[in-house]
Amino acid sequence: MHKQDVTIYDVAREAKVSMATVSRVVNGNSNVREETRQRVMDVINRLHYQPNAVAQGLASTRTTTVGLVAPDLTNLYFAELSKGIDDIAHLYKYNIIITSIENQLINESQAIQSLLNKQVDGVIYMSNELPDSTVEAFERTNTPVVLAGTVDSRQQYPSVAIDYKKADTEAFNTMLNDGKKRLALVVGNEDASINHDYRLPAYEEFVAAHQLSSHVYHERRDYSDGYNLYAQLQRDQIDGVLVTRDLIACGIMSAALDAGQKVPGDLEIITASATQLASVVRPSLTAVKQPLYDMGAVAMRLLTKLMNGEKIEEKQIQLPYELMKKATTANKSAG
Amino acid sequence: MHKQDVTIYDVAREAKVSMATVSRVVNGNSNVREETRQRVMDVINRLHYQPNAVAQGLASTRTTTVGLVAPDLTNLYFAELSKGIDDIAHLYKYNIIITSIENQLINESQAIQSLLNKQVDGVIYMSNELPDSTVEAFERTNTPVVLAGTVDSRQQYPSVAIDYKKADTEAFNTMLNDGKKRLALVVGNEDASINHDYRLPAYEEFVAAHQLSSHVYHERRDYSDGYNLYAQLQRDQIDGVLVTRDLIACGIMSAALDAGQKVPGDLEIITASATQLASVVRPSLTAVKQPLYDMGAVAMRLLTKLMNGEKIEEKQIQLPYELMKKATTANKSAG
DNA sequence: AGAAAAGCTGTAAACGCTTGCATCATCACC
């Protein structure tokens, strides 16, 4: 970036009006005579004038920029959410600053602060945890925040998600109906709100209600973690498992097949979040299909309202999900 | 964003110095007495002062922001590249504005212009095509640009890639050595520089040199496109195929398996760009493994140099790739 | 026709920071 070649002054001079008028034309203010508007527009086009968004941001205190906070965009769950966000942001002329927070608290603070210093008009937050320090930073700057595909125990910010508890319960029921008795749950960080508030309670209530034993496993992040985890499942004679992430589910499935087990015969697998992956692998994964794109889109739309100062009626939005029975549960052929 | 609560003036007043001095402290300028520096820092911390990056950007004409242009982040190829970019950007304190251009020329112009209006200090461009209008916009604003995982016939901008021609040739050779005679190539847009300049020539030269017939297929974008494409391959009795994207390769493989064919027995499949996907599916895909993360990282590092006004010696950088023989070519067990 | 209202345009003060230049105090050196 260098000093700007053609500024609003140049346009004003050429069009023989004041810069205020040029500004009005640029911003579509209606208080401009049509003839003047046309003259200014001609000069703008002739000079290739483009308003400097930084100066606009400083003068207007609105940057038409939103922050997108996510742990990792190579995780398709977040990538697919982001796509919905991006499309709506584009529609409303917002640019997106991405900020990845690899679940390292130390850096999250800095990253968030840096984002807020850029004076973003709002933030979409996607992550399993919302640390206090981050909330404080949001509060300090009074920035509107919406959670996408994410829940937070505080219920302080609007969020767009699905009914995780109901979805998980439905998944367990499916496996139970298929005659599976040793059901397991594989989650990431157990302290994350989503697990703590929904998935674990759903699981514990389910096994309690059906007098089953409880088997909760913990996964880190990679395909290979899933693969390695299978040994434990086998040792514990698990015959049905709900896995949060489909990448992990794939790992478990591969390990099971490599161990000569039948899927779904010996082990049923359901993933609680389907991405592209779930339908690409063979056998295709039975999955809770969250409407990720829509969730992102709705979250972003919500944020535009908040940035616009509109009040919103319903804060915790739940979109419908679908339990898609594919080839890792009984009675279905490969999809 | 609202008007800022605590500005550099407030700090100056409290610390009994001029705002210039506060600015010097904030920017680590060494021309400040240690005692003064300490006093200012204390006030900064006490008041929670955070510099307004927009004002800094306007005054300094540097926004510490770079643009990231990509067709689609749910395409893991770009997502994995982005991760390398993101990490290095973070290291050098740059924020990233993402801009997706879904290969729609009409909107690309607007999107790029909007990005440039934000006064980004540089741009990383990832896409199969670099339209003239985009180049013109870059030129007009004199913004440094680096291509990541992307090539352009103009060879005007630095790029970080691999030796596609060599890689493809190696892939074809592998299949030929496995006794395959009817080799095919599946690409996206044939006009894209990468295909036009490297993949197609590599293929045509190879079939010519070995007196094979030429079979080039065209794919759109989804898994299902790959799946449906298989019918054509089968009709043409293809027994070995190199597929640009691994998602498409998966589709072809699934279709082949569903048709009762053996992979690799009846059909060998190699993908020219491996992402997570290639190693997750069964059988795992033999693939050209591009060092996507590193390519992104190197590209971003290059961009920091350009933004810093440094001249760079080598413009077209090629990183080493690896041909990983997995389960869709002969003589290897599933990985 | 005259007054009030409405429409259009310009003036100038922000917005919050950086930075060249000027100023003044310190210090070293002979």
Next chain:
DNA sequence: GGTGATGATGCAAGCGTTTACAGCTTTTCT
């Protein structure tokens, strides 16, 4: 002890916009 050089600080002019506010025209209405 005078002379530069050096270091620390302040002053003030930008950076390119937006937006009250004021002022001038034109329109509308009686």
